[in-house]
Amino acid sequence: MTLALGTAAIILVVLLSELTRPRLEDALARVRRLWAERLRGAAPSGYDPGRERRAEQRARALLRSCVEEADWAMYRDLGFLRVWGRHGERERDSGAPYAYLIYPHKPIVAYLPQTGELLNEYCVAFPDDSKPYGSSRLPDSDDVLAKWMALTGDERRLLVDANMHLPGRQIDPERVQRDLARLAQWERERGRRPSGWGRDKRDPGNVRAA
């Protein structure tokens, strides 16, 4: 009796294993495939955090060498740059009529310094199509410097190339208002009068920055 039961159990196990083997093999193959896809997705983009960090350090040094010391401190402390607008000369005597906030890899925000009213967002990017490391995106501080050079060098040309939108399309207006408040507080603490306020923009006698 025992022998018969034992034999039946063995036969049952063998039958079951034969029946389930294809499914087990399929499941194993699926797991192997998913694992391989996961590895592929993680690695080959060429992204190297160390290289990106070094690139950003170089970009920060370049930005610092180009902008005024106070502007560099603004970017270092607050994470954005303010650039005064050049048009609207009619209001020159009472200060710059409008200004821009430059954020890395975000739209340029135009606003009225007198009231804090937000005017527009200018969506602009500087994609390098050669993608040397698989990405067309400049380091953060290079993006800020590119915007700063384009705005101070030829504001109108940059605005023509940008996509203009109402405030709030990409950057939360409340965030911008908070940043303007932080900027005002930062300038109070530094005892600094906004450098573009009431200044003649057509400052003659430009020399090359070192």
Place this chain on the structure above:
Amino acid sequence: MKLLRMKPGHGEILLAEGDVAVPEQERELIEAFRRELDAGMWAAVPTESLGGRREAELVKSFADVPRDAERVIFFPRAAGGAPGATPTSL
């Protein structure tokens, strides 16, 4: 004079360096300058006014680069697209 170019994943790279007063070096600078413009780059010369105000000057040819400029920075041209204007409410 140094010609620098912003590069993703790297920061700026030195493209060329030379003295514009030396004809051969100036030729090399001009060639490098043209290559970058042909590749669609914008070129800017950082400037500083006598009052310490810093700006940039966009240049479209090597002839526009001031002879005493210490560096020219190339960066990819702006992309955005829609016809723009000066800010509204102005």
